[in-house]
Amino acid sequence: MKRLLTSTCALAIVLSAGAAQAQLKATITGVPEIPFTTVPNYVKPPANEYMGESVAVATNSKDHLFVFHRSSPTSKLYEFDQNGNFVREIGKGYYGFEFAHSVRVDKDDNIWTVDEGTNMITKFTPDGKVAMVIGRRPPAITGPAATRTGPNPPDQKYLFCRPTDVAWDPQGNIFISDGYCNNRVVKYTPDGRYITKAGSEKAGKGLGEFNLPHGMQVDQKGNVWVADRSNFRYQVLDNNLKPIKEITNLGVGWTACASGGAHQYMFLSNSNPNGNGPGTWDTTGEIYKVELDGTVVGKFGRPGKLAPGFQVVHMMDCRDPNKPVLGEIESWRVQRFILQAGNTKAASAR
Amino acid sequence: MKRLLPLLLAASVLAGFPAVAQNNAPTLNYDGDVNFLKTPNDVYLGEVGGVAQNSKGDIFVYTRTGHPFMTLGGSRYFMHGGSQLFQFDRNGRFVRELGHDMYGFMFANQVRVDPQDNVWVVDQMTNMVIKFDPQGRQVMLLGRKAESVNVPFRANPGVAGGGGEGGGGNAGPVGAGRPQDIFDRPTDVAWDSQGNIYVADGQGNSRVAKFDKDGKFIKSWGHKGSGQGEFDNVRSIAVDAQNNVYVADGNNHRIQVFDANGTFKSQISNLGNPQAICISPGANQMLYVSNSNPPGDIDTAGEIYKMRLDGTMVGKFGRAGRMAKEFGTVNAIDCRTDNSLLVGEIANLRVQKVTLR
Numbered sequence: 062m063k064r065l066l067t068s069t070c071a072l073a074i075v076l077s078a079g080a081a082q083a084q085l086k087a088t089i090t091g092v093p094e095i096p097f098t099t100v101p102n103y104v105k106p107p108a109n110e111y112m113g114e115s116v117a118v119a120t121n122s123k124d125h126l127f128v129f130h131r132s133s134p135t136s137k138l139y140e141f142d143q144n145g146n147f148v149r150e151i152g153k154g155y156y157g158f159e160f161a162h163s164v165r166v167d168k169d170d171n172i173w174t175v176d177e178g179t180n181m182i183t184k185f186t187p188d189g190k191v192a193m194v195i196g197r198r199p200p201a202i203t204g205p206a207a208t209r210t211g212p213n214p215p216d217q218k219y220l221f222c223r224p225t226d227v228a229w230d231p232q233g234n235i236f237i238s239d240g241y242c243n244n245r246v247v248k249y250t251p252d253g254r255y256i257t258k259a260g261s262e263k264a265g266k267g268l269g270e271f272n273l274p275h276g277m278q279v280d281q282k283g284n285v286w287v288a289d290r291s292n293f294r295y296q297v298l299d300n301n302l303k304p305i306k307e308i309t310n311l312g313v314g315w316t317a318c319a320s321g322g323a324h325q326y327m328f329l330s331n332s333n334p335n336g337n338g339p340g341t342w343d344t345t346g347e348i349y350k351v352e353l354d355g356t357v358v359g360k361f362g363r364p365g366k367l368a369p370g371f372q373v374v375h376m377m378d379c380r381d382p383n384k385p386v387l388g389e390i391e392s393w394r395v396q397r398f399i400l401q402a403g404n405t406k407a408a409s410a411r
Numbered sequence: 412m413k414r415l416l417p418l419l420l421a422a423s424v425l426a427g428f429p430a431v432a433q434n435n436a437p438t439l440n441y442d443g444d445v446n447f448l449k450t451p452n453d454v455y456l457g458e459v460g461g462v463a464q465n466s467k468g469d470i471f472v473y474t475r476t477g478h479p480f481m482t483l484g485g486s487r488y489f490m491h492g493g494s495q496l497f498q499f500d501r502n503g504r505f506v507r508e509l510g511h512d513m514y515g516f517m518f519a520n521q522v523r524v525d526p527q528d529n530v531w532v533v534d535q536m537t538n539m540v541i542k543f544d545p546q547g548r549q550v551m552l553l554g555r556k557a558e559s560v561n562v563p564f565r566a567n568p569g570v571a572g573g574g575g576e577g578g579g580g581n582a583g584p585v586g587a588g589r590p591q592d593i594f595d596r597p598t599d600v601a602w603d604s605q606g607n608i609y610v611a612d613g614q615g616n617s618r619v620a621k622f623d624k625d626g627k628f629i630k631s632w633g634h635k636g637s638g639q640g641e642f643d644n645v646r647s648i649a650v651d652a653q654n655n656v657y658v659a660d661g662n663n664h665r666i667q668v669f670d671a672n673g674t675f676k677s678q679i680s681n682l683g684n685p686q687a688i689c690i691s692p693g694a695n696q697m698l699y700v701s702n703s704n705p706p707g708d709i710d711t712a713g714e715i716y717k718m719r720l721d722g723t724m725v726g727k728f729g730r731a732g733r734m735a736k737e738f739g740t741v742n743a744i745d746c747r748t749d750n751s752l753l754v755g756e757i758a759n760l761r762v763q764k765v766t767l768r
Contacts (some may be wrong), residue, residue, distance in 0.1 A: 132678055135478050141720040149452070156457030156476045164731065189452060193733050198458075201479040201493050202518045202536045202596065202690045205560065220707040254709065 063163045084293045086344040087312035087331050089153045095350065095359040099369045100397040103145045103386075104128065108215045112139070115395050116375040117164040118388035119172070121187070126378070126386060127151075128395055129164035129174055135160035138174060145397075151189040156198060157181035162240075163226045163276070163376060167233075175237075177223040182237055195237065195253050209242075213262035218255040222262070227276040228285070228319075230300055236285055238277040246274055246287055248302055259302035266292055268304035276316030276376065280353050281325050288314040288329070297330060297355075311349050311357070316375060320382035325374060326358065327351045328385060333364040346371065350382070350400075361400060362387075368396055432664065432683035432702050433716060439726035440768040443736035446751075447503045447764035448472070454497065454505060458706075459755035460519030460535075461743040462762050465528040465545070468501030470745075470753065472762055473522035473532050487559035494519040496532060498547075503764075509547045515539040515556055521647075521743060532598050533610075540610055551626050553592040553610065566699045586617030586635035586642065590627050594620070599647045603654040604673050608650075611658065617642040619658055619673065632673035637663050639675045649690040649698075651720055657698065659685040666700065666722075677718075679722035683712050687755075689746040696720055697749055701741035704731035705756045713738050715754070717767070728767070733759055738756040 065335055104126065106112055117129035124143035129136060136158045140148040151172065159178025166172055171192065172185040179198040186192045197220055213222065216239075223241035230236070233251035245260030264272040275289075275290035283300035295308040295317065308314075312331025320326045333346035346364030352359050366372055372392040379385045383400045448470070451458065457476030464470050479493025494516040498506040509530070510516060518536030525531060528545040537556035544550045588595060595615025602608055606624030617635040619642075622628055633642045644661035650656065654671040659682075666679045666688065683702030691697045698720055704713040713731025715738070718724050729738050739758030746752050750767040 121499070152455060153453045154477045155455040156478075159478065190450070191760055192741075194758065195733075200475075200518065201490075205481070205488070217707055219709060339509065401746060 065398070084263060085313050085331070085334060085341070087310060087347070087349075089310040089349075091355060092349065092357050093359045095361040096401045097361050097369075098399045100145070100399065103397040104141055104395045105145050105147060106139065107147045112393055112395075113137075114161075114375075114390045115393055116161050116377055116390055117174075118378045118386045118395055119164045119166045120378045120380045120386060121166045121172070123170075126395070127164050127166065127172055128388065129161040129386075130393070131161050135159050136176065136178070138164065138172070149189070151185060152183075155183070155191070157183045157191075157194065159198075162224070165227050167229055172257040173227045175224050175227050175402060177225065177240060180221045180224060182221070182224060182227055188363070193253055195219065195249065196224065200375040213242050213244075214225040214244055216258075216406075218247075225275050226316075228277050228279040230279045230285075231281065232283075234300075236277060236279055238274040238287060244271040244274060246271070246277060246285060246298065246302060257302055259298055259304070267300070267332060268296065268307060269298070271296070275314070278317045278327070280318040280319050280327065282353065284353075285318045286319070286327060288317050290314050291308045306355070308355060311351075312347075316377060317387070318377035318379040321380040322382055326379070326382050327353060328377050328379045328382075330374045330377060333372070335373055337366075337391070339371070346374075348374065348377070348385075348387075361398065366392060368392075368394065369398070371396065414620060427714065433444075433724060433727060434682050436716060436724045436727040439717065441605050441728045441729040441736065442766045442768070443729075444764040444766075445735045445759075445761055448456060448762050449497050449503055450497075451505050454508075456497075456760050456762070457494075458519070458757040458760060459742065459762055460494070460757070461522035461533070462753045462755040463522050463524045463530075463743070463745050464501075464747045464753065465530070467528070469502070469506070470499040470501070470762075471522045471530050472497045472499065472755065473519040474760075475519045475757075479517060481560070484559065487561060489559050490491065490517060490536075493517045493536070494534065496522065496530075499747040507547075509543060510549070510631070511542070513541070513549075515541050515552070517556075520597070523600055525602050525606075533597050533600050535598060535614065538597060540592075540594070540600055540608075541595060550643070553608070553622065554594045554597065584634035586615075586633070588612060588616040588618045588620065589632060590631060592620065592622065592626070599659075601650045601656070602649045603650050603656075605654075607671070609650065609656055611645045613645055617645060619645065619648065619656065619669075621673070630673065632669070633658075639678070640667070640669075640673075642667075646684075646686045647688045651689050651690050651696055652692075655720075657688060657690065658749045659688045659700070661685060666698075677722075679718070682716070686746045687741050689744040689752075690720070691746040691749040693725060693749065697725070697746070698722075699744045699752065701738070701744060701754075703741045704739070704758075706740045709733065709737075709739065709758075713741075715744070715752075728765075735763070738763070 100349035114131040126141040138151045162177040163175035170187045182195045184193040221239045222243040224239040226238040235249040244264045247258045248256040272291035276288035285298040297305045318328040342364040373390040419514040461473040496509040520535040521533040530543040532541045540553040542551040597613040599611035608622040610620045618633040620631040646661040647659035656669045686703035687701040709731040739756045743755030752765040
């Protein structure tokens with residue numbers, strides 16, 4: 062009986078894992094593979110320094126790369142030049158850095174960090190000075206608190222709960238996805254004043270509701286693309302955060318990247334899940350190149366511990382849509398891909 | 412729910428905030444320079460607890476920055492770091508860090524410079540008041556940092572006190588504290604013409620503690636309440652040339668004025684959340700008061716009042732926000748030069764130089 066019980070439990074676990082994997086796997090078929098090469102040894106950290114979980118990458122207008130990675134004793138923000146040579150560390154000792162989640166560069170080359178350990182979104186000027194802060198680090202004076210269980214407390218206009226990403230529309234309005242313990246997207250004026258939100262502290266499945274909004278970008282039209290990770294979808298919202306549509310056939314919905322260039326594409330990653338579970342490399346890990354109307358142009362990439370595979374792509378930079386930069390959580394690695402534009406071949410069977 | 416409770420309390424406090432406490436005060440014209448202080452590449456101001464100038468114009472900033480951390484000690488945890496004290500020259504150029512890695516620096520709340528140019532730091536988390544001489548040497552300590560934090564953690568300790576000796580504590584009425592230099596989240600320090608020391612104590616206790624110039628305890632007054640001589644969140648303190656003691660009584664939205672023995676004299680009411688006060692020097696002393704917005708909200712309060720010592724309003728300026736000429740939770744005002752202020756902001760991680768026209 063004991064053995065039977067054990068095997069029944071094991072079967073149940075396998076079944077539920079199978080169900081989850083089924084949700085992770087993209088249902089779209091017939092997407093052409095985009096051939097690629099990679100830049101060898103692209104990012105070169107200083108001697109004797111190692112980057113941690115490379116969760117966030119972004120380039121500026123000079124093709125300098127910013128990597129916001131989870132390191133020791135806290136997260137660090139590194140700048141590299143266009144050849145991947147180390148330039149400097151920004152924010153050394155900065156109060157708003159504990160646990161990195163996103164870095165993005167705006168049209169004026171300001172560098173914005175999203176830190177889910179301090180709940181702070183920080184705008185750095187191109188020379189690395191703090192220009193604006195939204196959100197507040199929970200003050201140490203309140204002391205260590207037990208990890209919360211139960212329902213999330215009500216969301217607040219100007220405070221975040223493990224926020225995930227930041228973006229801007231063409232007018233400079235600020236959008237923040239928030240996050241792991243709120244489930245919302247918030248819109249602010251360029252001066253950082255609250256305008257509106259979609260979602261709340263509560264997770265939900267309806268349109269305009271979220272379950273772990275994990276990555277976000279605003280396209281040229283001002284529409285907001287949200288990687289709604291635990292709902293296994295992307296949502297597209299209009300500029301006032303009213304839902305337009307959902308995209309449910311591209312897998313998990315981990316992160317999004319809006320390209321530069323006159324013809325804008327959206328890159329969407331069906332990242333393989335953390336933990337390298339059995340079968341996950343066969344069903345997930347590809348990145349889709351998508352037109353703003355949702356038409357899927359192609360896909361590239363596969364999971365793997367060794368380059369050019371990726372072990373959980375956390376964030377992408379695609380300022381040049383043919384040279385995306387990918388940051389990985391579990392391989393602590395940043396890779397630059399060279400995609401062959403307009404030269405796709407038929408998808409291999411998965 | 413454990414975390415929810417403080418949030419609800421905070422929300423109820425917010426609800427009591429007047430958007431602008433003094434609607435009829437005339438608006439003063441002013442400029443705001445948010446780039447006055449120049450920091451080296453690896454120096455970042457965090458939440459600015461305090462900013463103060465000495466007689467030579469040197470500027471001291473006590474700020475919550477870096478990374479507060481805990482170290483493991485079996486059943487006890489030890490807390491360190493999280494605040495730094497920086498010195499700038501009169502033109503805003505960075506000079507040096509004082510008290511690097513100091514044991515008493517964790518949660519910056521205030522820095523003040525006394526008439527002899529000694530620099531005093533008040534730390535809300537280590538419950539310490541630290542006096543540096545003009546050369547930056549540590550010369551006197553009031554209070555004691557709690558030894559450690561016990562495991563398991565309290566859900567919302569409110570006080571950095573914990574295992575072992577040191578830290579906060581009460582005896583008698585709530586907030587009255589002990590008749591000694593054991594503080595509970597102290598916020599500010601001031602001196603009278605004899606050099607007696609007045610400590611605003613604070614956010615945990617609700618009292619003013621008075622010491623002589625050598626640090627010997629003289630007396631304390633006040634406990635939690637809303638009557639005369641009672642306090643609810645002692646935010647800031649200042650002494651005028653006649654040795655009257657001005658106490659910012661935050662949650663009672665007022666400043667209470669006492670004589671040097673703690674006898675109530677008068678109060679200035681309807682000040683919103685008076686979080687930072689400063690009395691300018693000279694023959695015609697002015698009182699500056701910030702009705703500071705909460706750190707998590709820029710849609711309420713945020714203006715600074717200029718008034719005479721009797722509470723007569725001269726005018727007001729500013730509002731809550733993130734841009735220049737706006738304020739993000741002012742916690743400190745330096746008014747050594749009347750009409751040329753240094754304003755320390757918590758939410759915007761900066762010191763803003765304000766010039767009144």
